[in-house]
Amino acid sequence: MGGVVGIVANPASGKDIRRLVAHASVFDNREKRSIVRRAILGANAVGIERFVYLPDSHGIVLSALEDLDADAEFEALDSPETGTALDTMRVAAAMRERDVDVVITLGGDGTNRAFALGWRDAPLVAVSTGTNNVFPKMVEGTIAGAAAGLVATRAVSLQEASRQVKAVHVEIERERDDLALIDAVLLDEPFVGAKAVWDIRRVRTLVLARAEPAAVGMSAIGGLLQPVPESADGGLLVEVGAGGSEVLAPIAPGLYVPVGVREARALGLDERVEIRGPGVIALDGERERRLAPGQSARLTVRRDGPRVIDVALTMRLAACRGLFRMTQGEADGD
Amino acid sequence: MEISRETLLDMHRRMVRIRTFEEEAGKLMESGKVPGALHLYVGEEAVAAGVMTHLRDQDQITSTHRGHGHLVAKGGDLKKMYAELYGRVTGYCKGKGGSMHICDLDLGMLGANGIVGAGPVIAIGAAFSNRYRKTDNVTVCFFGDGASNEGTFHEAANMAALYKLPVVFVCENNGFGEFTRQERHQAVHDIADRAAGYGMPGVIVDGMDAIAVHEAAGEAIARARRGLGPTLLECKTYRYFDHVGVRGMGVIYRDDSEVLEWRKRDPIELMESRLAEQGILSADEAAAIRAGFLAEVREAIAFAEASPFPAPEALMEDIYTTAAG
Amino acid sequence: MTTTEAPVARELTYVAAVGEAFGQLMREDPNVFICGEDVSLYGSVFGVTRGLLAEFGPERVVDTPISESGIMGLGLGAAATGLRPIVDIMFMDFMTVCMDEIVNQIAKMKYMFGGKAVLPLTIHTMAGAGSSMAAQHSQSLEAWFCHVPGLKVVMPSGPYEAKGLLVAAVRDDNPVMVINTKTLLGMRAEVPEALYEIPLGKANVVRPGTNFTIVAIGRMVSESLKAAETLAADGLDVEVIDPRTLQPFDTETVVASVRKTHRALIAHEAVRFGGIGAEFAAQIQEEAFDHLDAPVGRVGAPFSPVPFSPVLEKEYMPNADRIVSEVRRILGKQA
Numbered sequence: 003m004g005g006v007v008g009i010v011a012n013p014a015s016g017k018d019i020r021r022l023v024a025h026a027s028v029f030d031n032r033e034k035r036s037i038v039r040r041a042i043l044g045a046n047a048v049g050i051e052r053f054v055y056l057p058d059s060h061g062i063v064l065s066a067l068e069d070l071d072a073d074a075e076f077e078a079l080d081s082p083e084t085g086t087a088l089d090t091m092r093v094a095a096a097m098r099e100r101d102v103d104v105v106i107t108l109g110g111d112g113t114n115r116a117f118a119l120g121w122r123d124a125p126l127v128a129v130s131t132g133t134n135n136v137f138p139k140m141v142e143g144t145i146a147g148a149a150a151g152l153v154a155t156r157a158v159s160l161q162e163a164s165r166q167v168k169a170v171h172v173e174i175e176r177e178r179d180d181l182a183l184i185d186a187v188l189l190d191e192p193f194v195g196a197k198a199v200w201d202i203r204r205v206r207t208l209v210l211a212r213a214e215p216a217a218v219g220m221s222a223i224g225g226l227l228q229p230v231p232e233s234a235d236g237g238l239l240v241e242v243g244a245g246g247s248e249v250l251a252p253i254a255p256g257l258y259v260p261v262g263v264r265e266a267r268a269l270g271l272d273e274r275v276e277i278r279g280p281g282v283i284a285l286d287g288e289r290e291r292r293l294a295p296g297q298s299a300r301l302t303v304r305r306d307g308p309r310v311i312d313v314a315l316t317m318r319l320a321a322c323r324g325l326f327r328m329t330q331g332e333a334d335g336d
Numbered sequence: 337m338e339i340s341r342e343t344l345l346d347m348h349r350r351m352v353r354i355r356t357f358e359e360e361a362g363k364l365m366e367s368g369k370v371p372g373a374l375h376l377y378v379g380e381e382a383v384a385a386g387v388m389t390h391l392r393d394q395d396q397i398t399s400t401h402r403g404h405g406h407l408v409a410k411g412g413d414l415k416k417m418y419a420e421l422y423g424r425v426t427g428y429c430k431g432k433g434g435s436m437h438i439c440d441l442d443l444g445m446l447g448a449n450g451i452v453g454a455g456p457v458i459a460i461g462a463a464f465s466n467r468y469r470k471t472d473n474v475t476v477c478f479f480g481d482g483a484s485n486e487g488t489f490h491e492a493a494n495m496a497a498l499y500k501l502p503v504v505f506v507c508e509n510n511g512f513g514e515f516t517r518q519e520r521h522q523a524v525h526d527i528a529d530r531a532a533g534y535g536m537p538g539v540i541v542d543g544m545d546a547i548a549v550h551e552a553a554g555e556a557i558a559r560a561r562r563g564l565g566p567t568l569l570e571c572k573t574y575r576y577f578d579h580v581g582v583r584g585m586g587v588i589y590r591d592d593s594e595v596l597e598w599r600k601r602d603p604i605e606l607m608e609s610r611l612a613e614q615g616i617l618s619a620d621e622a623a624a625i626r627a628g629f630l631a632e633v634r635e636a637i638a639f640a641e642a643s644p645f646p647a648p649e650a651l652m653e654d655i656y657t658t659a660a661g
Numbered sequence: 662m663t664t665t666e667a668p669v670a671r672e673l674t675y676v677a678a679v680g681e682a683f684g685q686l687m688r689e690d691p692n693v694f695i696c697g698e699d700v701s702l703y704g705s706v707f708g709v710t711r712g713l714l715a716e717f718g719p720e721r722v723v724d725t726p727i728s729e730s731g732i733m734g735l736g737l738g739a740a741a742t743g744l745r746p747i748v749d750i751m752f753m754d755f756m757t758v759c760m761d762e763i764v765n766q767i768a769k770m771k772y773m774f775g776g777k778a779v780l781p782l783t784i785h786t787m788a789g790a791g792s793s794m795a796a797q798h799s800q801s802l803e804a805w806f807c808h809v810p811g812l813k814v815v816m817p818s819g820p821y822e823a824k825g826l827l828v829a830a831v832r833d834d835n836p837v838m839v840i841n842t843k844t845l846l847g848m849r850a851e852v853p854e855a856l857y858e859i860p861l862g863k864a865n866v867v868r869p870g871t872n873f874t875i876v877a878i879g880r881m882v883s884e885s886l887k888a889a890e891t892l893a894a895d896g897l898d899v900e901v902i903d904p905r906t907l908q909p910f911d912t913e914t915v916v917a918s919v920r921k922t923h924r925a926l927i928a929h930e931a932v933r934f935g936g937i938g939a940e941f942a943a944q945i946q947e948e949a950f951d952h953l954d955a956p957v958g959r960v961g962a963p964f965s966p967v968p969f970s971p972v973l974e975k976e977y978m979p980n981a982d983r984i985v986s987e988v989r990r991i992l993g994k995q996a
Contacts, residue, residue, distance in 0.1 A: 013525060013526070014540070017528055017529070017538070017540045018540065019539050019541065019551065020554050021531075021539045021554065022537045022539045022555050022559065023555050030526070030532060031524065031525060031526060032524075032529075056410060060521070062525070100578040110420040114596035148373060149594075192339075192610075192614060193610060194543050194545075195545070195547045195551045196542075196548040196549075196552045280572055283578070292613075294613070
């Protein structure tokens with residue numbers, strides 16, 4: 003029995019410039035705190051008594067624990083605080099060393115990407131609190147917690163509850179490698195600047211692990227042309243520019259723009275795409291890495307990303323197994 | 337967003353001009369040459385430079401007690417600025433305002449302000465006036481994390497959103513309200529979160545990165561000019577010096593290591609390294625720019641020191657507007 | 662443009678005189694607008710802005726949230742950038758929630774900026790007790806604002822003054838506070854139809870007299886006139902002076918009167934202690950000490966918040982009877 007659940011809440015998710023240039027709403031940290039509380043209570047209800055968490059710079063988890071009526075131990079992982087994605091990466095590595103059973107992440111694609119950089123095949127329940135989210139899902143915190151707890155206690159096995167997802171590996175010449183969970187994009191931009199990608203005129207090449215027609219963001223451009231679901235073993239390469247077809251795509255919340263596509267073709271798993279600077283590489287919607295003129299990077303879609311727990315499936319399996327039925331004595335409050 | 341080479345260099349120059357002005361002003365205060373208290377902007381230059389490169393002279397700004405940087409970046413005359421710090425008659429305010437009331441109405445700089453949180457309500461008035469007079473001018477309201485706790489911010493934010501006024505609220509969150517750390521003066525960490533409560537967009541940018549500020553401010557200002565209403569732009573930045581004066585290290589309210597950590601991301605160094613990478617500005621050219629501003633600053637200080645003090649009868653002048661002017 | 666003398670006069674209520682002035686001022690100058698709580702659609706809770714919305718539209722007759730700092734700041738920012746705002750603060754008591762804007766910003770901006778700022782701003786408000794509005798909707802706080810360099814303060818005593826002083830205030834290039842008295846709003850008097858100004862800083866001798874001077878402001882002017890009639894029966898010929906503008910105060914007219922009558926009393930509705938009457942009395946004794954045959958008297962409210970119950974409020978409010986008895990007390994004391 004037992005089982006340890008990790009909690010990572012990214013204070014920075016859901017606040018970038020897409021609030022301004024598109025129509026995304028602010029996802030404030032009070033709400034994140036309240037989701038954390040509900041997730042803890044959900045996991046606690048199915049028997050989780052140990053939690054480890056990232057003491058984030060905004061104190062989301064710490065404040066969620068105040069006055070929380072849960073019979074459990076909470077351990078803050080000691081990690082130097084930088085207020086950047088580095089915190090998430092480091093805590094991911096620390097959680098892996100701790101043998102944490104399941105991690106609940108609160109954030110967007112960017113948060114989960116940072117986590118995967120520290121623990122690439124982590125068992126995750128990803129709760130969406132970011133902007134253009136393809137990777138995490140909108141799921142009620144209570145149930146996210148319960149599902150994480152059921153897997154962590156082995157009431158439902160990780161094998162039956164999860165699928166290992168794809169990731170785009172980014173190998174940059176002479177520099178450290180990087181990773182995207184959904185999309186890696188080459189932009190005709192000189193600077194990282196305000197991070198988010200919203201000016202389609204700057205986009206040159208997309209490498210998509212998933213091309214989702216029901217998504218918002220870069221993934222939608224491919225998805226609306228030639229869908230590639232998560233289950234498909236491969237990705238999609240899209241070359242943006244004039245001279246080919248045009249697709250109307252929501253590249254940020256509420257922001258539909260016509261996107262010229264010169265070429266879109268399926269990519270096999272492990273097939274390499276080479277891109278060359280100058281430019282900036284955006285990973286999962288955020289401008290992250292600069293490529294100097296002539297500097298190259300190789301992008302590859304592989305199925306070696308996080309093991310993502312399907313919350314609905316987990317709950318169904320647990321229910322079918324009668325895990326929530328209370329005995330007569332329990333029902334009487336004995 | 338396309339940022340031209342000229343704009344990048346312009347932002348760099350504005351930041352260096354602020355830094356040079358402020359460092360020399362700090363020395364003058366330490367040595368007792370200028371009277372009173374100075375609240376210096378060193379460390380926060382990227383915010384003023386990133387925003388001001390979008391503004392015209394007719395666009396107004398409201399400022400704070402830490403206002404020198406805003407005026408320098410808006411194109412202020414350093415001679416008149418130093419003369420004001422020295423309390424001389426040639427100063428921007430004829431020596432009647434000093435550091436905390438430095439202003440240039442011709443440049444749309446509606447004054448530094450000695451009252452924390454005074455700016456937001458003044459800004460909505462200027463923005464109202466811009467629209468009333470059928471201009472497409474915008475008003476940018478600079479304020480700090482401390483000021484975000486004043487009721488005036490709440491009133492102004494609500495009215496700006498209600499009337500869709502052409503105003504941008506730029507929060508310079510430097511982590512401290514005077515000497516009190518942000519987590520000891522408000523329960524929210526991101527002031528941008530509050531925007532949702534007023535019905536306006538609230539975004540966060542790296543306030544040490546002039547390019548990031550410039551991009552976000554550009555969008556917010558363009559939105560305001562188009563009549564789409566206000567934006568709350570929170571710039572995460574850091575005050576290298578103390579609330580008043582220079583020091584800033586070896587103090588009770590923060591660790592030196594924190595200061596050093598932030599200084600690693602110095603806005604001017606960050607810009608210079610990027611400009612160097614892009615082949616836009618060499619180290620020698622950057623040094624020449626610094627030397628140029630130091631010369632401008634020294635000349636301005638000499639001008640101030642050679643300027644006369646106000647005559648005693650000036651005490652009773654400029655209280656009221658009279659028919660004579 | 663300015664007509665100082667009234668060609669045709671009719672009787673108007675105080676409310677109608679103010680409303681007429683607003684309309685005429687807005688017709689005269691497109692930069693004039695009015696903003697405040699419920700001034701637009703509702704026409705102000707006192708009715709002074711009724712009809713303006715229909716003529717001038719919501720851009721110039723602006724309803725605001727209940728945000729006095731915001732309203733005052735809006736007026737300030739607009740005035741500093743070329744407009745001529747009229748800012749309405751419904752009850753004078755609410756000035757307390759926008760004191761920074763009035764005292765630290767509006768009053769001082771010109772001086773702090775070395776004379777460069779021009780702030781043609783009118784702050785329009787209602788003061789005074791007598792309607793059972795209790796302690797937070799009944800005060801007369803004019804003395805506070807007379808203490809602040811950079812502000813001008815006027816206090817009309819009737820419909821004629823209300824219009825003429827408001828016109829002068831709006832046309833003035835300085836921040837001017839116009840303090841109306843709620844209990845005068847129904848008062849009727851002759852008011853010229855044309856736009857006319859009552860010059861700021863100039864007192865009015867309302868009733869000439871020879872042997873006693875009463876300096877009265879706001880509602881106390883009409884009370885003093887009543888008192889003067891009563892005292893006439895005692896053989897006293899009272900001169901009643903309405904300063905009309907409290908800041909700048911017309912010391913000259915008042916001192917000239919005291920030099921003639923040798924006795925003076927100040928009457929205002931505000932609390933006596935620290936009231937503006939103390940300043941007036943000080944100026945009289947400084948300038949006319951040798952002419953005084955008796956101490957300068959003062960009638961004002963007791964040192965109490967304004968009470969709610971009509972019985973207590975009646976006890977609180979200065980009136981003609983109190984002026985009469987104070988004058989008689991002073992006369993009994995004279996050397």
